[in-house]
Amino acid sequence: MTATYTFDVFCSLDGFGAASGDWTGYWGKQGPELLAHRLDLYREDQRMVFGANTYRAFAGMLAASAEGDDVRDPWVTRMRNLPTTVVSNTLREPLDWPDATVERGDAVDVVARLKKESPVPLRSHGSLSMNRALLAAGLVDRVQVTLFPVITGRTGLDPVFRDAADFDLELVEHHTLDGHIQELVYRPTLHT
Numbered sequence: 633m634t635a636t637y638t639f640d641v642f643c644s645l646d647g648f649g650a651a652s653g654d655w656t657g658y659w660g661k662q663g664p665e666l667l668a669h670r671l672d673l674y675r676e677d678q679r680m681v682f683g684a685n686t687y688r689a690f691a692g693m694l695a696a697s698a699e700g701d702d703v704r705d706p707w708v709t710r711m712r713n714l715p716t717t718v719v720s721n722t723l724r725e726p727l728d729w730p731d732a733t734v735e736r737g738d739a740v741d742v743v744a745r746l747k748k749e750s751p752v753p754l755r756s757h758g759s760l761s762m763n764r765a766l767l768a769a770g771l772v773d774r775v776q777v778t779l780f781p782v783i784t785g786r787t788g789l790d791p792v793f794r795d796a797a798d799f800d801l802e803l804v805e806h807h808t809l810d811g812h813i814q815e816l817v818y819r820p821t822l823h824t
Contacts, residue, residue, distance in 0.1 A: 635750040637681075637743060638774040639763040640673075641792055645779060648788030649760055657702055659782045663810030666778075670707035678753045680711060681743060683762035684720035690758075691728050711757065717746060719762060740769045747771065760790055768797045772820055775801065779814040798823035 643649050644659060651659065658666070682690070694712065697703040716732040719739045727734065735742045739762045746754055756763055766772050777792075805817035 634747040636773045637754040639772045640757045640776040642778045643792045644782045644784045649790035649792045651784040651787040653787040659780045661780045665809040674710040680716040681756045683759040686758040687718045764796045775818045777816045781812045
């Protein structure tokens with residue numbers, strides 16, 4: 633039996649994972665339903681998997697924040713306290729993250745092994761390039777896209793599926809949160 637791997641990502645309607653300019657976190661669209669739903673998702677026992685760049689971004693945002701800042705939402709605090717594997721050939725332990733370990737090597741090899749060995753589901757939030765490689769290798773069981781109602785055509789950063797392989801997606805779950813945020817969960821199959 634192998635652990636389920638979920639690629640969990642936030643994006644704008646036009647497919648960007650972030651934006652420059654005066655956009656705030658969650659593109660300023662978060663509400664109580666989204667935050668409660670995210671906390672429920674992260675209450676389950678699971679192992680987080682990050683690439684080095686995403687780990688650095690999260691650790692930097694948290695280090696630069698203060699208690700009560702939006703970046704320290706309860707679900708983010710819960711995510712930070714879950715067992716975490718950071719796939720990196722450059723980072724060294726100890727990391728500024730409770731219960732985090734560094735795994736060296738190719739992400740495809742590391743995640744294939746984790747899927748075989750982990751007694752709990754695996755989840756990655758962000759880590760775009762790593763997750764595109766894992767998708768292409770057939771290691772992603774679920775793609776969970778939280779779609780925020782914004783178009784960031786001029787200011788969009790980090791296209792979520794830039795240069796990804798082609799996939800057919802089977803919708804397995806969907807939610808509308810706070811009346812305007814869509815969460816779509818898909819089972820991906822490589823399009824041949």
